[in-house]
Amino acid sequence: MSDRPWYESFAPPPALPARAWLDTDAPRLSLDGLWRFRYAGRADGPLDFIRPAFDDTGWERLPVPSHWQLHGYGAPAYTNISYPFPLDPPRVPDENPTGDHRHAFRLPEGWPPGGRAVLRLAGADSAARVWLNGVEVGWTSGSRLTSEFDVTEALRPGGDNVVAVRVVQWSAGSYLEDQDMWWLSGLFRGVDLLARPAGGVADVEVRADYDHHTGAGTLTVTAATGQAPARVRVPELGVDVAAGETVRLPRVEPWSAERPRLYDATVSTGAETVTLRIGFRTVRVVDGVLTANGRRLLFRGVNRHEFHPDRGRAVTEEDMREDVLLMKQHNINAVRTSHYPPHPRFLDLCDEYGLWVVDECDLETHGYGTVDWRGNPADDPRWRDALVDRMRRTVERDKNHPSVVLWSLGNESGSGRNLAAMAGWTRRRDPSRPLLYERDWTCRDVDVYSRMYLPVAEVEAIGRGEEAPLDDPALDARRRAMPFIHVEYAHAMGNGPGGLAEYQRLYERYPRLHGGFVWEWIDHGIRARTDDGREFFAYGGDFGEEVHDGNFVADGLLFPDRTSSPGLLDVKKVFEPVQIAGSGDGVAIANRYLDSGLSHLDFRWTLEDDGEVVARGTLAVGDVPAGESTVVRLPSLPATTGEAYVTVCAVLAADEPWAKAGHEVASTQLEVRQPATPRAVTTSPAPVPPRPEGGQLHAGPAVLDGRTGRLVRLGPWEVDGPRLQVWRAPTDNDRAPHGEALEPVWRGAGLDRLTHRVDEVAVTGTGVVVRTRVAPAAVDGALLATYAWTALAGDRLRLVVDIGVEGHVPGPLPMLGVVLGLPGELDQVEWFGRGPGEAYPDTGLATRVGRWFRTVGELQTPYLFPQENGRRAGVRWASVTAGRGGGVRVEGRAPFGLTVRPWTAEALDRAAHPTDLVADGHTWLTLDAGHNGIGSASCGPGVLPGYLLPAAPARLELELRVL
Template sequence: MDLETFAPGSGLLEPRAALRSDAPALDLNGTWRFRFSQSVNVHEDFAEPSFDDSDWDSLPVPSHWNLHGHGAPAYTNVDFPIPIDPPRVPDENPTGDYRRVFDLPEGWTGGRLRFEGAESFARVWLNGHELGFWTGSRLPAEFDAGPYLRPGRNVLAVRVHQWSAATYLEDQDMWWLPGIFRDVTLTRSSADVFVHASYADGRGTLSFEGEGTLSVPELGVADLAPGTEVSVEVEPWTAETPRLYDAVVTFPEETVRLRIGFRTISIVDGVLLANGRPLLFKGVNRHEFHPEHGRAVPYETMREDVLLMKRHNVNAVRTSHYPPHPDFLDLCDELGLWVIDECDLETHGFGEVGWRANPTDDPRYADALLDRMRRMVERDKNHPSIIMWSLGNEAGVGRNLAVMADWTRSRDSSRPIHYEGDRSCAHTDVYSRMYASHAEVEAIGRREEAPLDDPALDERRRGMPFMQCEYAHAMGNGPGGLAEYQELFERYPRLAGGFIWEWIDHGLAHPTYEYAYGGDYGEPVHDSNFVIDGLVFPDRTPSPGLHDLKKVFEPVRFEFGDGVVRVVNGHGFRDLSHLDFVVTVEADGETVAEHRLTVPAEGGEVKLPPPPAGDGELWVTVRAVLAADQPWAAAGHEVAWGQAPLKPFPSPVEPAAPAVVSAPARAVLDGREHHVLGDAEFDAATGRLVRLFGTEVEGPRLDLWRAPTDNDTYGGLAGKWRRLGLHRLTHRVDGIEAGDGLTVRTRVAPAVTDLGMRATYTWTAVGGGLELTVDIEPEGDWTDPIPRVGLNMTLPAGTVEHVTWFGRGPGEAYPDTGMSARVGRWRASIDELQIPYVFPQENGHRADVRWADFGAFKVRGYPVFGLTARPWSAAELDRARHRPDLVPGDRLHIGLDLAQQGIGTATCGPGALPAYDLRAGRTTFRLRFEPS
């Protein structure tokens, strides 16, 4: 049958540019009649105009039918959810039949039916006449409707199959979501135009291919004929300065409007250049996704994506792994993002069978792959934001890549070609990798990477710019290592930066789970929560990872010296004149002075105002904010910041010597014998604190466990920790000594192994407070990093409503994350201290805390500690699989940490760098407890 054909379609008109035309058009989006079937064996009589569809359901178009109760979504990352047997597909093939009745306006003649996207195979009838079929889910298809249109009532019928021969080309890491999910239009526009607008040395060169005449009134260009080239004085287009010029192309039957940006992309001596200047991608990979609509993303949401990216210093997008809705590219043109436009091609699942029968190397698929490349290039060729074409993603190697690349170069030589899957780079202009380690990235930056076997290809590749098309997998808590990657990108000119994987968590709204991931719909084959891997949560709330990314991607740097700050302009294409600079001085987290700085447009060293007199820990913060409204943010929006101590942080700080040493008293309380030390009570049998300043407490005691992050789990550390038993530690009291204070000697260890930790707690009453020193000594050979070294204590629920702390904040921070956290005084409720990761895991750790006030008491570090406060335990957090699984209990769980293991990006990529590994060793942890 046709859906197992290698052909990309039939009856299709030649692909053309997406254009804004004044030609008449009918929007056919809206409510369609719909019938769902589990197989393809359904009669085609529904295409007849007289067919009675009164008993059918209704379905909005654009949409995915399985998000409206017809079948169910399914998620896989690599694996095909059907047998790998190209071009054959199962008989159990979900099929949707669509019908749309529309009235043709009086006097209407001719026209084209245009479908922007349908997955994965669609056949079209108009008034009972079959127009043809198409594949290539994320690409437009047009059919000549003119001969079959009727005055008045018309009936459009479409049959969509989920599985087809084209499915083998669309194995992207995403939900399988069939249906007509982009716009449907009847248009009388037939225009096509290809504008060429380059820039060099202050002038633009303009010409175009097509018919009609082109005018750009602002540039004094009028009635430019096809093929004629003119030179004009222009401002260039860049992602930082997205200057566009309104143009009109006049045809005999219609007029189209487009916006032109002048820019030139080139490669010189292995460096990627835009308008002659080095181009550094600070990018993200973006799938189209909405938690309720899937890939049928509303325009308002697309705009929100671009605005969020701009506000977080993102300058580039890779359209993983298919061309996006054309409106998104218009937004990138308008607001300023560099774009790598990627073809709708991925055959990743063939890697599971040794790449046997891979379509990338199957000549029978050559036309289909070339068709997808042509339709992308022709649709998107006029966008200045698109500076690179990508052949696809994770599709192995094969002869069809050459077919795609050769045609693309012949059609558009102005943009480099990208493809990551072929390490030889035989058909590309850039060297692209995924998840290369920091060490490998540095070697490539030095042009010292491991050679290819072919000397000619190796020499060619060493002359290419290098980019990471995916790196720093943003799954769950993390990613770590961002700052170290960025330092390398900025140090070596060959490195053109990269694109974080990925923009958004693909969590589908779910009545039970809040957000669903793989397996939540009963899929027999799935990849669990691997689809929850974004910088923003499904509702597009920024994650801590995005806040960190904003800090790492800052286009302004601050280098502090003695009474001065050096402001470094990191923009590639503009100066600092659009920014204001604000200086704030804080003492112990409280603002004591604020000033404006006058900074030269090119940056440079600026004298700081003298610090105010007084005691306390003094910090100066310099902020770069927008001086005026920009299209993507209002005046006052913070672009960058830097911070430095004015009075050195006293580290380490020794506990104050007690003025009076008092021995613990013994008392019987609640029927049990206790030690009373100051305003604290200890169980005499266990030595554990049970009451503090009148509040019932349990603990603190040493713990080594944290609920594993996704990076811990997928990187293998969590498995090692569980095998070691760190999640089920036992505690043994070896001795309690009451002298000048209270000393409790313990051993903390898991069952099965002989590894353990000696922990000695020494409590001393000091000036109305209580000081605790914990001496820790490991026993045995601890070969792997451990999750955490910290103290756990609990209080009755409701004892603490808010926590105020002086340290880094307001967000979470771990050893290799938290670049966005700055030193200050912060306050948050217990709920606000939790980070709502879709898949629950370790979160919410506040770092470098000098002191924290819980209302019931205050904890001071010597010098600092890490802080968590949760309405559930680490064990409950570990057991949870969705956020609703976390139900507050009758205890508040407080963590006071000496150290945590780094986060890394091992879900896909390297684990934590060695500097951030937490190794067992002798150490001492000191805290002071005081009344609030």
């Protein structure tokens, strides 16, 4: 007989059998609200608090749902892989933070005296022991899984009731919940008391299939009612049959993520009525292709953790709805519920608004990888029942959602016999949905082949059916016959991800490839404040954790406050379900929807000449069927004189539940006309000779230091530079905690500590030439930068910067350009080029050429960990001005990269949080001839070869003018 405590058990918890989460007219009493709370550092404290008469007036109050760490008890901790406790299952440390909860309630008037009563905990992290009125009713583990307890005998219908719950942070279940997120504890989902009337509906199962050949539907709704007869009614379809009877309907409208058609239904006995929303759809693997309603599925998906910066995983319905709406508005059509079943209301919203869902079991044992998977629960028979129980509770709760099209056994738990047991149980219970599990690379136990973070070339090989073979020929043949899902790719950590378009082209080209899920939806930064009250978002290590993974918890397309990152805008662009491209003198429009025509869209065009709108109109496209294309002629356009573009946008023609009419779904920009001569050299005015004076060189509006050649004044403005700039504050992808890192290569080459030497300042009859050598200590390779200044009539100044390479300079370089310090009062920027957002060689897919305006502050992207950001690409000209007027304008012979900051790249490099960045009184203007790409190496492949910046000669030809 074991003397281990209740929370150190391999066994599944002794709760009621799992069942669907039902919307019923039976009474429900929410126990959410302020509970009495006592915090302790150990789990073996006195159980005095379970007595109804216990005096808890000295306890604090804690909201339920919540995590106690976010209310000042203990502290959050973040790890990605490593467990924050020793691996010795099922034992956990004596130092086991524990929260004792008490809540008193009275039953409302009219609560039925007959039937049973059930106490439901929707989520308790990580294990909870429950009493009602001093009577123990059970315990639970499986933090993101529902637990129900029969409390009929303990309930006091006519008096006060006290529910007491002890929640421990560490339990045997913690070994199964190593899911790359904050370790946060408590009753973080709702607590309810449910009336279970005699003869009621205990459970319901819906099977609603769709025949895409005939348009017919087949409906079977079974109900667990004991001996009570139940009827199923779907008024819109004229269905009124006994539960369990199969109905064949000659015509139904199918459910899909694009057209989420739901039929309202009820299941009734004399004692209870359950309300359902039924969607007809059929998911099949046919000839190696994953289909829904007979059509190939293509997931344009994201992985979603539940998170809010103030409430952690205690998300509200408003949070969930905001997530769903933002996904729909950004062309996302699918969600993987990483790495646990979500709040059940989220799946209701996916049904209603239309998102394909991969529903994942509450399982991850990633930390066992650090010990070569010795003792991994996925293969340890002591854990078998617990793992199967977790899968059972996932499937039973969520089985009736049409949005759920695949079950996932879990995440990053190695392989083993217990996963096979989970798969076997699931296939027997629900053969209507395929199974997925990424770490089963042999695909022995699954129906879909899935991998994470593969390079583009390997994804293409899989698409062609040319992946490396397995050792077992039979398994190899089975896997090659499977569809493929890139279950995680494009790690959205910090600046990035880069290279999205290359993946999407493959997904759309090869029928075997069914798209994938970007990692991930939202940064898990916890809202915090500095000592002087400035707000920032905290990450791993900010709470004193001994073991943590830093800002790896901040890897989402949304910032923690649910504002969009540049990466989300790129995702929207690359996920466009309508592809618009130039085709001769017309526009080719390809419908990439699964089952929707284009009648719900209007197509609008705008003509801009040098960034100014000169004409606009609409295109008559018609209702192009799914999977087909058409070409539409553009109207005759008015003459233009500058750089002209037509932008064609597909927008919603009418309000949809998830966006208003006019919301942009897809767009493209087509070049109409380029100026006949380069922009900055339309004329060639005679140069104005420089004039030496008092150790300085005067060249038109410029004053240069005669010894160093440094520009010290431009018109009325004191300036500093320009100076060769190679360094960028490394991005998360440059640091690459789980990929091929460039940062140590760059630092090893000394690119962060370059020294500058002036070799010559030469005055010629037409200007000033400054030759410099730029190199780090201890190496013989260098960059040679030559600045040729020419003053032109009209108070203009030409600068040609030639950059050469001497000896061996390792590439790729972070960037290559010059930086110029302007007065800080010049804090407003207008430019003509790509915008309005940031762009690097492999990002900025959503940007367009146009005329844009931002303040210097607005040009900064507030990544949680400060890093390279804010670059605008393809800039033809830019003006940096003061609010009172006046400033500096820069034009380029060829488009250049523009970055404007109130601090240097070096200061950005030193910062750990945005609050560390303080404006230094300058506006630092960086003009670059090239930038290295971004990639996704923070977890995944690095920069694709075409986006690497070689250490090679480069030239910047610029013209400066004082405004």
